Amino acid sequence: xxxxxxxxxxxxxxxxxxxxPVPVLRRMPGYLQALRQFRTxxxxxxxxxxxxxxxxLDPALARKDFTALDITGxxxxxxxxxxxxxxxxxxxxxxNVRDAFLVGAGSLGRALLGYRGFREHGLNIVAAFDTxxxxxxxxxxxxxVLPLSKLAGLARRMRVAIGIIATPAAAAQEVAxxxxxxxxxxxxxxxxxxxxxxxxxxxxxxxxSRTLAVLSQRLQARRALELEENG
Amino acid sequence: xxxxxxxxxxxxxxxxxxxxPVPVLRRMPGYLQALRQFRTxxxxxxxxxxxxxxxxLDPALARKDFTALDITGxxxxxxxxxxxxxxxxxxxxxxNVRDAFLVGAGSLGRALLGYRGFREHGLNIVAAFDTxxxxxxxxxxxxxVLPLSKLAGLARRMRVAIGIIATPAAAAQEVAxxxxxxxxxxxxxxxxxxxxxxxxxxxxxxxxSRTLAVLSQRLQARRALELEENG
Numbered sequence: 155x156x157x158x159x160x161x162x163x164x165x166x167x168x169x170x171x172x173x174x175p176v177p178v179l180r181r182m183p184g185y186l187q188a189l190r191q192f193r194t195x196x197x198x199x200x201x202x203x204x205x206x207x208x209x210x211l212d213p214a215l216a217r218k219d220f221t222a223l224d225i226t227g228x229x230x231x232x233x234x235x236x237x238x239x240x241x242x243x244x245x246x247x248x249x250n251v252r253d254a255f256l257v258g259a260g261s262l263g264r265a266l267l268g269y270r271g272f273r274e275h276g277l278n279i280v281a282a283f284d285t286x287x288x289x290x291x292x293x294x295x296x297x298x299v300l301p302l303s304k305l306a307g308l309a310r311r312m313r314v315a316i317g318i319i320a321t322p323a324a325a326a327q328e329v330a331x332x333x334x335x336x337x338x339x340x341x342x343x344x345x346x347x348x349x350x351x352x353x354x355x356x357x358x359x360x361x362x363s364r365t366l367a368v369l370s371q372r373l374q375a376r377r378a379l380e381l382e383e384n385g
Numbered sequence: 386x387x388x389x390x391x392x393x394x395x396x397x398x399x400x401x402x403x404x405x406p407v408p409v410l411r412r413m414p415g416y417l418q419a420l421r422q423f424r425t426x427x428x429x430x431x432x433x434x435x436x437x438x439x440x441x442l443d444p445a446l447a448r449k450d451f452t453a454l455d456i457t458g459x460x461x462x463x464x465x466x467x468x469x470x471x472x473x474x475x476x477x478x479x480x481n482v483r484d485a486f487l488v489g490a491g492s493l494g495r496a497l498l499g500y501r502g503f504r505e506h507g508l509n510i511v512a513a514f515d516t517x518x519x520x521x522x523x524x525x526x527x528x529x530v531l532p533l534s535k536l537a538g539l540a541r542r543m544r545v546a547i548g549i550i551a552t553p554a555a556a557a558q559e560v561a562x563x564x565x566x567x568x569x570x571x572x573x574x575x576x577x578x579x580x581x582x583x584x585x586x587x588x589x590x591x592x593x594s595r596t597l598a599v600l601s602q603r604l605q606a607r608r609a610l611e612l613e614e615n616g
Binding site: 174176177179180181182183184187245246247248252260261262264265268269271272275276277315316339340342346348356358360361362363364365366367368369370371372373374375376377 | 405407408410411412413414415418476477478479483491492493495496499500502503506507508546547570571573577579587589591592593594595596597598599600601602603604605606607608
């Protein structure tokens with residue numbers, strides 16, 4: 155409180171953080187996976203060319219993406235593998251594990267609870283919620299299913315930050331309202347519907363149709379090209 | 386065969402198709418959903434400003450995205466709602482339904498089979514495959530589960546174009562090899578691993594960690610900002 159404003163240290167990456175575009179962020183997990191492989195293979199330094207090569211990306215793109223991070227490469231040598239891993243994890247906040255609640259213990263919810271990769275991405279699902287009395291009280295992949303009515307109170311008490319919605323579309327808005335009431339800061343929505351959420355709560359929709367759009371347009375374009383060539 | 390090359394009609398959108406960037410394609414399903422809502426509300430024409438407004442996007446971005454489509458807007462009036470819907474569906478190939486095979490009848494596979502939205506996105510899952518004798522012969526959401534050993538033969542006979550991998554990471558490459566052997570043209574991979582696939586087969590990885598990267602970095606950046614303001 156007594157330190158003058160210009161001396162206060164900005165949390166790592168925070169200044170650049172706000173401005174990182176979505177496509178750059180979406181490439182970061184891929185870089186991370188490749189870097190962890192390189193580390194396993196015993197590599198200490200990696201060039202953007204080699205890293206991008208493994209991922210089938212343009213090295214210039216990787217080089218540009220890394221300007222968003224709190225790390226600077228060496229000309230001709232590249233980046234220290236461990237340092238680059240840490241810089242990406244710190245940028246994404248994956249160096250700290252955050253607690254999350256999941257709502258909807260149907261097959262999607264079960265699939266998400268069974269996914270082991272979340273923890274190394276900083277996400278720890280501490281409880282699941284449902285309205286179905288047949289599911290409440292059961293345990294899915296080691297996570298207890300609690301009645302939805304308890305969500306808001308528990309979220310406040312446990313200071314849970316992230317909510318995951320894996321319900322049918324019709325139930326999603328009501329669940330989102332409970333999450334907002336419980337003070338959650340971010341919602342990861344798997345229900346195929348758009349939610350109305352106050353601006354202080356972050357939302358990311360996991361919309362499978364977006365990937366399907368890329369796949370089916372590419373397939374369509376390739377077939378059109380073949381027709382052209384063989385027509 | 387006899388028509389001279391310059392007269393041959395290019396299939397709709399094929400020329401532009403190859404060049405459409407991934408972020409543009411990923412926004413198309415959102416436009417489509419909003420346009421269908423507008424159509425339900427009785428709207429016949431829509432401006433980019435109004436359409437983008439509903440999606441929280443920049444109107445200039447929407448205007449630029451639509452240059453990839455085989456449709457031209459009218460100044461001050463915008464686009465015909467139905468025409469724009471058709472142009473997007475045609476660009477994505479969603480005006481034709483394509484058959485798909487799904488492999489992996491675990492909770493993720495079940496969740497995907499239960500998702501009703503795929504059909505309106507041009508995808509029809511005609512069969513599921515697994516190696517577990519306890520699952521083979523059963524029916525999930527109306528789709529039969531067959532032994533994995535039948536995949537390649539059936540794919541050739543039924544001329545199935547798309548394969549969906551919903552297996553654990555360790556099984557994914559073997560499944561992908563069977564899909565390639567069966568002549569599938571595109572693979573939608575939900576297993577958290579990267580596949581080695583010949584270049585003539587398209588692959589899109591559905592990697593949840595990519596969305597999680599966006600959500601957690603945004604959350605981290607927002608908290609850093611709050612610390613700054615309250616520090």
